[in-house]
Amino acid sequence: MNSQLTGTDQRHLRRALELAEGGRGRVSPNPLVGAVLVRGGEVVGEGWHAELGGPHAERAALEDCRGRGEDPAGATMYVTLEPCAHTGRQPPCAEAILEAGIARVVIASEDPSEKASGRGPGILRDGGVEVELAAGEEATAARLLNQPFRKHARTGLPLVTLKLAMSLDGRTATPPGDSPWISGEASRALVHRWRAESDAIAVGIETALADDPLLTARPEPTEPASGAPYGPNGSIRRTGARRTGAEVRQPLRVVFDRWARLPLDSRLLRTLEEAPVLVVVSSRAEAARTAALRDAGAEVLVAEGVEAALGDLGRRGVTSLFLEGGATLAAAFRAAGQLDEARVFVAPVLLGAGARRAGPLATAGGEPDRGPRAGGAGMGGVEGEPWPAPSAPPASGAGPERLSALSRSVDSVGEDALIVARFKEW
Numbered sequence: 548m549n550s551q552l553t554g555t556d557q558r559h560l561r562r563a564l565e566l567a568e569g570g571r572g573r574v575s576p577n578p579l580v581g582a583v584l585v586r587g588g589e590v591v592g593e594g595w596h597a598e599l600g601g602p603h604a605e606r607a608a609l610e611d612c613r614g615r616g617e618d619p620a621g622a623t624m625y626v627t628l629e630p631c632a633h634t635g636r637q638p639p640c641a642e643a644i645l646e647a648g649i650a651r652v653v654i655a656s657e658d659p660s661e662k663a664s665g666r667g668p669g670i671l672r673d674g675g676v677e678v679e680l681a682a683g684e685e686a687t688a689a690r691l692l693n694q695p696f697r698k699h700a701r702t703g704l705p706l707v708t709l710k711l712a713m714s715l716d717g718r719t720a721t722p723p724g725d726s727p728w729i730s731g732e733a734s735r736a737l738v739h740r741w742r743a744e745s746d747a748i749a750v751g752i753e754t755a756l757a758d759d760p761l762l763t764a765r766p767e768p769t770e771p772a773s774g775a776p777y778g779p780n781g782s783i784r785r786t787g788a789r790r791t792g793a794e795v796r797q798p799l800r801v802v803f804d805r806w807a808r809l810p811l812d813s814r815l816l817r818t819l820e821e822a823p824v825l826v827v828v829s830s831r832a833e834a835a836r837t838a839a840l841r842d843a844g845a846e847v848l849v850a851e852g853v854e855a856a857l858g859d860l861g862r863r864g865v866t867s868l869f870l871e872g873g874a875t876l877a878a879a880f881r882a883a884g885q886l887d888e889a890r891v892f893v894a895p896v897l898l899g900a901g902a903r904r905a906g907p908l909a910t911a912g913g914e915p916d917r918g919p920r921a922g923g924a925g926m927g928g929v930e931g932e933p934w935p936a937p938s939a940p941p942a943s944g945a946g947p948e949r950l951s952a953l954s955r956s957v958d959s960v961g962e963d964a965l966i967v968a969r970f971k972e973w
């Protein structure tokens with residue numbers, strides 16, 4: 548039953564939401580979940596899903612409660628996602644809640660997975676537990692917390708978040724001889740954090756050729772915000788634990804490269820021990836080139852177009868894809884209807900006429916599939932047709948393509964402005 552909660556209920560659910568953050572970047576493809584146990588107005592247990600394969604939030608909270616020498620029987624459990632009823636990497640939480648004699652469970656959001664969808668709450672009700680599903684602000688926050696999990700559960704595809712940096716004169720690439728960076732240091736540090744929170748990072752081959760990027764996540768060690776947990780197995784680290792580089796999960800690095808042009812001596816392929824590389828090629832790519840990529844240690848995925856590639860990534864358990872450009876690949880995702888969120892830094896610089904405009908994002912889609920360009924990155928390129936200018940107008944017949952954000956925020960990050968726009972909600 549959907550309920551308007553009391554102020555006390557809302558406060559405990561907000562704490563559960565805060566606890567859920569402790570699993571960010573560590574539990575995918577599982578959702579982020581936090582739980583709080585309250586008896587007689589007192590918090591008697593807290594927990595969160597901290598590691599993939601580790602205890603779920605509900606069990607962690609029960610364990611924490613018992614660790615404090617308390618009996619959870621008769622308590623209310625506040626949990627950000629409906630308790631599971633299936634045995635996966637862990638036994639079902641609904642069972643643990645019944646066994647513990649919990650009297651009431653307040654749930655912030657439903658689980659859209661086929662194997663869940665109401666089964667856990669049903670089992671609890673049948674077992675005599677009072678179950679309430681939150682509505683309002685906390686319910687929305689709980690859904691937003693798990694957008695990658697929710698999209699993946701509903702469509703089988705990863706959530707796609709575009710990151711782009713642009714200058715005040717609308718350029719997304721710097722001219723030759725200039726620094727490759729458009730955004731400032733603080734923005735770039737944030738990007739590393741976002742990478743560490745993503746299952747995969749993707750770029751188009753032109754970005755790989757132009758920038759020879761590493762695409763690994765190298766976030767600054769951070770002090771958890773006051774009260775925010777970072778601890779193994781649901782234990783709360785109450786003092787100054789730092790998140791070190793060793794705890795960072797490296798995302799899968801994906802290059803969209805129809806003609807298998809990624810150079811074998813690229814930094815991506817020279818750092819396979821740090822994180823794997825997946826190259827998405829067309830079935831028409833030269834067999835010798837794809838074989839060379841495989842021999843170099845890359846995984847090669849043959850897929851035509853954005854959606855097919857996303858479907859394959861989803862089947863591998865990739866729930867979030869951080870799309871780092873360039874603008875041509877971003878336009879292809881946009882044309883495929885696969886941009887869920889955009890995070891755009893606008894830097895207070897003018898890059899001038901020698902730099903490239905952000906044109907393609909406004910066109911009908913990615914570049915047409917005409918075959919490899921001449922001079923394929925030092926790998927014996929095949930002559931191809933000349934390519935359209937990046938800012939070419941949409942193909943004739945293309946109608947208006949405006950896509951308005953469902954929600955947006957604007958913040959300052961160092962000297963840059965950061966606009967976050969959400970286009971879809973799952």
Ligand SMILES: NC(=O)c1ccc[n+]([C@@H]2O[C@H](COP(=O)([O-])OP(=O)(O)OC[C@H]3O[C@@H](n4cnc5c(N)ncnc54)[C@H](OP(=O)(O)O)[C@@H]3O)[C@@H](O)[C@H]2O)c1
Nearest residue numbers: 711712719720751753754803805872873874875876879913
């Ligand atoms: N400002 C920023 O945030 C930012 C971010 C990243 C890059 N950049 C800059 O952007 C420039 C590169 O951007 P770009 O727009 O030229 O290229 P891009 O988006 O990096 O790569 C485009 C290429 O991706 C390949 N591709 C593979 N599958 C595709 C598909 N389904 N649809 C469309 N393309 C597909 C195509 O080459 P094939 O046909 O050969 O596969 C296409 O030419 C670089 O200068 C880089 O420094 C800026």
